[in-house]
Amino acid sequence: MTTNYIGQPISRVDGRAKVTGQAKYAGEYNVPNLAYGVVVSSAIAKGRIAEIDASAALGLKGVLQVFTHKNAPPTAKSDQSYWDEVAVPGSPFRPFKDDKLLFSGQPIALVVAESFELARYAASLVQVEYEPEAHATDLNQQRDKAYKPKPREGVAPPPPPRGNPDKAFANSAVQIDAEYSVPAEHHNPMEPFATTVIWEADGRLTVYDKTQGTPNSHQYVCNVFGLSPDDVHLLSPYVGGGFGSGLRPKYQLFLAVMAARGLKRSVRVTLTRQQMFTIGHRPRTLQRVALGAAKDGKLEALIHEALAETSQFEEYSEPVVQWSGELYKCENVKLDHALANLDINTPVDMRAPGATWGLYALESAMDELAYKLNMDPLELRLKNYAEKDFSNNKPFSSKELKECFRQGAERFGWSKRTPEPRSMRDGGKLVGWGLATGIWETTQLPAGAKAVLTAEGKLTVGSATADIGTGTYTIMTQIAAESLGLPIEDVTFTLGDSTLPRAPVEGGSFTAASVGSAVKQVCDKIREKLVTVAKAMPKSPLANAKSEEIAFADGRMMLTSGPSRYVSIKEVMRHGGLSSIAETADSTPDFEKQSKYSIHPHSAIFAEVKVDEDLGTIDVLRVVSAIAGGRILNPKTARSQIMGGIVWGIGMALEEESVIDQKFGRFMNHNLAEYHVPVNADVQNIDVIFVEEHDSIVNPLGIKGLGEIGIVGTGAAIGNAIFHATGVRVRDLPITLDKVFAGAAAARPVKLAPAA
Amino acid sequence: MAAGAIMRVEQNTQANTQTVSLPSSTKITLTINGVRRELQVEPWTTLLDLLRLNLDLTGTKKGCDHGQCGACTVLVDGKRINSCMTLAIMKDGSEVMTIEGLAQNGALHPLQQAFIEHDAFQCGYCTPGQICSAIGLMREGHATTADEIRESMSGNICRCGAYPNILAAIQQAMAHRRNVDRVAGERSVNPIANERSVNP
Numbered sequence: 015m016t017t018n019y020i021g022q023p024i025s026r027v028d029g030r031a032k033v034t035g036q037a038k039y040a041g042e043y044n045v046p047n048l049a050y051g052v053v054v055s056s057a058i059a060k061g062r063i064a065e066i067d068a069s070a071a072l073g074l075k076g077v078l079q080v081f082t083h084k085n086a087p088p089t090a091k092s093d094q095s096y097w098d099e100v101a102v103p104g105s106p107f108r109p110f111k112d113d114k115l116l117f118s119g120q121p122i123a124l125v126v127a128e129s130f131e132l133a134r135y136a137a138s139l140v141q142v143e144y145e146p147e148a149h150a151t152d153l154n155q156q157r158d159k160a161y162k163p164k165p166r167e168g169v170a171p172p173p174p175p176r177g178n179p180d181k182a183f184a185n186s187a188v189q190i191d192a193e194y195s196v197p198a199e200h201h202n203p204m205e206p207f208a209t210t211v212i213w214e215a216d217g218r219l220t221v222y223d224k225t226q227g228t229p230n231s232h233q234y235v236c237n238v239f240g241l242s243p244d245d246v247h248l249l250s251p252y253v254g255g256g257f258g259s260g261l262r263p264k265y266q267l268f269l270a271v272m273a274a275r276g277l278k279r280s281v282r283v284t285l286t287r288q289q290m291f292t293i294g295h296r297p298r299t300l301q302r303v304a305l306g307a308a309k310d311g312k313l314e315a316l317i318h319e320a321l322a323e324t325s326q327f328e329e330y331s332e333p334v335v336q337w338s339g340e341l342y343k344c345e346n347v348k349l350d351h352a353l354a355n356l357d358i359n360t361p362v363d364m365r366a367p368g369a370t371w372g373l374y375a376l377e378s379a380m381d382e383l384a385y386k387l388n389m390d391p392l393e394l395r396l397k398n399y400a401e402k403d404f405s406n407n408k409p410f411s412s413k414e415l416k417e418c419f420r421q422g423a424e425r426f427g428w429s430k431r432t433p434e435p436r437s438m439r440d441g442g443k444l445v446g447w448g449l450a451t452g453i454w455e456t457t458q459l460p461a462g463a464k465a466v467l468t469a470e471g472k473l474t475v476g477s478a479t480a481d482i483g484t485g486t487y488t489i490m491t492q493i494a495a496e497s498l499g500l501p502i503e504d505v506t507f508t509l510g511d512s513t514l515p516r517a518p519v520e521g522g523s524f525t526a527a528s529v530g531s532a533v534k535q536v537c538d539k540i541r542e543k544l545v546t547v548a549k550a551m552p553k554s555p556l557a558n559a560k561s562e563e564i565a566f567a568d569g570r571m572m573l574t575s576g577p578s579r580y581v582s583i584k585e586v587m588r589h590g591g592l593s594s595i596a597e598t599a600d601s602t603p604d605f606e607k608q609s610k611y612s613i614h615p616h617s618a619i620f621a622e623v624k625v626d627e628d629l630g631t632i633d634v635l636r637v638v639s640a641i642a643g644g645r646i647l648n649p650k651t652a653r654s655q656i657m658g659g660i661v662w663g664i665g666m667a668l669e670e671e672s673v674i675d676q677k678f679g680r681f682m683n684h685n686l687a688e689y690h691v692p693v694n695a696d697v698q699n700i701d702v703i704f705v706e707e708h709d710s711i712v713n714p715l716g717i718k719g720l721g722e723i724g725i726v727g728t729g730a731a732i733g734n735a736i737f738h739a740t741g742v743r744v745r746d747l748p749i750t751l752d753k754v755f756a757g758a759a760a761a762r763p764v765k766l767a768p769a770a
Numbered sequence: 771m772a773a774g775a776i777m778r779v780e781q782n783t784q785a786n787t788q789t790v791s792l793p794s795s796t797k798i799t800l801t802i803n804g805v806r807r808e809l810q811v812e813p814w815t816t817l818l819d820l821l822r823l824n825l826d827l828t829g830t831k832k833g834c835d836h837g838q839c840g841a842c843t844v845l846v847d848g849k850r851i852n853s854c855m856t857l858a859i860m861k862d863g864s865e866v867m868t869i870e871g872l873a874q875n876g877a878l879h880p881l882q883q884a885f886i887e888h889d890a891f892q893c894g895y896c897t898p899g900q901i902c903s904a905i906g907l908m909r910e911g912h913a914t915t916a917d918e919i920r921e922s923m924s925g926n927i928c929r930c931g932a933y934p935n936i937l938a939a940i941q942q943a944m945a946h947r948r949n950v951d952r953v954a955g956e957r958s959v960n961p962i963a964n965e966r967s968v969n970p
């Protein structure tokens with residue numbers, strides 16, 4: 015059958031739009047009479063605005079208005095109105111609320127003008143007098159102010175300790191006790207945040223916003239500006255990358271809507287790349303991992319503690335340490351996660367929030383332990399393999415991690431590794447092989463979808479979800495086409511539109527499972543209608559068939575037992591006198607069934623690096639990542655998602671770091687020349703293996719989600735490979751050449767040339 | 771900084787020059803995707819803003835506006851450049867090709883097709899720049915090995931991390947071109963003809 019699309023490597027249905035430049039992003043709607051807003055950002059981290067003088071800017075012909083806290087039109091008063099779906103405990107940031115400055119780069123004025131260049135120039139003329147106060151932006155200095163955060167919705171706090179971890183650790187034959195430091199990182203999607211607000215003739219707003227959830231942004235605008243849902247139509251058909259940065263509404267949305275309403279005309283606000291460093295980040299986090307083991311490698315104690323930064327106004331917490339209680343079999347476990355408030359913007363979820371940092375520390379420590387035990391790191395993991403989730407004593411709904419290790423090791427050639435550090439070479443260069451494990455969570459959330467089948471057999475399905483590069487358009491089209499047995503060209507999936515049935519923000523790797531279930535469900539409803547009509551047709555081959563005995567394929571309905579007798583869907587529509595069938599569906603996860611299990615995707619990552627000791631360069635030659643992620647809907651887009659995660663792992667291990675100049679309390683490398691992300695030359699061979707994994711618990715489609723599992727553990731695998739190559743353990747990301755040099759110099763002071 | 775002190779930040783030293791006399795706009799001619807256009811442009815308008823804002827050719831992207839990401843790559847007189855780092859008036863009389871001009875009569879260029887087949891993008895925001903850059907790279911003719919292509923494509927950031935697929939797509943398009951050139955060579959037709967069809 016040709017309409018079996020699920021599991022096929024279908025090319026992206028939005029591919030043509032993207033390679034021809036026809037895909038339009040939020041900041042690209044050039045409507046008549048559009049005004050342009052440019053943001054002025056605070057130059058200090060803490061204090062107040064004493065004075066803003068916009069007269070020079072306002073004196074320029076074509077400058078329409080300069081909005082500040084002094085003249086901003088009133089918006090909702092209560093904090094609740096500013097809460098969004100992904101809000102964290104605290105008081106959300108409200109642009110232009112008052113003269114108080116909470117972080118460097120805070121928006122303090124919006125200059126709106128007839129042209130972009132004029133607005134940009136006028137913004138440079140705005141004079142600001144600040145009354146600064148001493149700021150605190152260094153996490154290390156605030157260790158003594160650490161506290162336990164209020165629980166955040168959707169993020170379970172670390173479970174209470176089990177066993178007697180401190181005592182077990184003290185009594186262990188072999189111990190590792192190390193601190194790992196990871197820096198702040200910024201998402202830096204290629205598309206800057208932008209919002210175009212179109213002022214319609216009747217005063218309604220059409221808003222194109224860069225967001226990972228149109229319902230979330232839509233609700234935010236309605237709540238904040240006191241508008242009824244019908245007054246605002248919010249769209250986001252294409253999103254130039256998100257990685258979590260677009261989960262919560264960004265300040266340009268507020269500013270663009272405020273200006274459009276204030277000026278009663280269409281306004282666009284686009285952030286600069288520099289301003290992309292003021293909208294939240296992955297928080298700098300300090301971690302301690304202590305592992306105690308018996309001589310045979312059995313884990314006897316596991317302690318994992320994390321301290322992360324948050325802002326002064328919200329408590330952002332992410333699951334850093336939880337995974338350590340789930341991944342290994344260990345009787346004595348203590349997990350702790352604390353926060354310290356700094357004068358920075360609130361951190362924001364970034365690809366596999368928490369797990370990215372936590373697994374880096376845990377899996378580095380496991381590697382250290384393996385060397386101390388003189389044991390193969392893979393063997394150590396198998397020795398402590400958890401057959402159930404020890405943190406809650408639940409069985410795993412499925413867990414093919416052993417198979418990931420087996421297939422990954424085989425593909426990589428792990429058995430050819432010589433265990434001693436510095437023992438493998440390629441010419442004059444050191445070669446290192448390292449591995450690590452990854453784990454993430456699988457969640458399914460309620461989601462809605464609607465569908466219309468026309469008499470011509472064309473199907474349109476829609477849901478207010480997003481496609482941030484994840485392939486949502488494509489996989490939902492596949493699910494819909496297969497469910498109704500239609501050729502894929504006859505199926506259109508729409509998303510990113512607040513008028514479509516509600517779906518959660520696109521994040522947490524839960525879109526495929528949540529929206530996919532809704533799409534399946536709405537198509538099943540159409541199926542039922544077609545079946546009823548088809549059975550009543552004269553001489554219908556399906557007359558006596560039960561629903562489950564009828565198959566849909568190639569635009570036809572037939573008996574599963576005898577596909578040679580069929581009716582075409584078009585005939586059925588004609589017979590029923592139907593011009594179309596329209597259905598909606600709300601899918602709700604089977605929470606009760608799911609709650610009995612621990613549900614996770616897993617991965618095993620193997621990395622090879624080459625280190626030039628004379629130049630200090632580190633090349634990641636290859637990464638093999640074996641993924642147990644449930645059912646794979648589309649191996650082509652799935653591989654891309656994992657590959658993207660691996661590229662992020664390379665960036666995290668070797669390059670990415672947002673550096674705060676403590677004197678100014680500001681991220682100083684706020685551009686793409688100084689904030690390094692991997693480029694093409696940094697990425698060589700990437701091999702993704704999808705291990706077969708069947709899971710009937712997660713959701714009827716068996717999907718676990720792939721957006722995040724690709725990055726988790728990859729940084730540790732690379733760090734472990736660098737240790738294997740050089741004998742230098744860097745516990746402070748990113749692992750740059752100066753740190754490897756310093757470690758190497760300590761180990762072998764003679765061979766290194768002095769720094770010039 | 772002492773608390774309580776007033777700090778004045780001058781964002782622009784000309785701030786007090788309220789009556790700046792702005793230079794006047796200039797007329798230039800550009801051939802964009804084969805269409806000759808006379809344009810009145812301000813001296814400070816970049817080629818990128820001209821394309822995106824004035825001409826509604828939004829296929830060319832702005833990722834940084836500082837020459838650091840490659841999202842704005844277009845071909846000017848056949849060479850790939852960062853259009854954010856180029857003032858439009860500097861290119862008077864030039865031929866500009868953007869992503870919108872690559873497909874001919876609805877038929878995708880082999881490189882565009884290869885990008886789709888190899889899934890050489892996810893969000894698609896870097897994609898027009900990657901494609902234009904790769905066309906430029908193929909014309910330059912310096913990069914042939916995988917490592918050379920990677921190096922020569924490293925001015926185009928893809929945050930989605932599609933790099934291995936971008937490489938595979940470029941290699942496929944290069945192979946395609948060698949085939950076309952070989953066939954053309956056998957028929958004694960000028961091999962340049964194929965390239966010309968890319969950028970009229």
Ligand code: FES
Binds near residue numbers: 839842
């Ligand atoms: S926008 Fe021109 S290089 Fe980034």
Ligand code: FES
Binds near residue numbers: 891895897928929
């Ligand atoms: S496809 Fe998203 S940045 Fe390249």
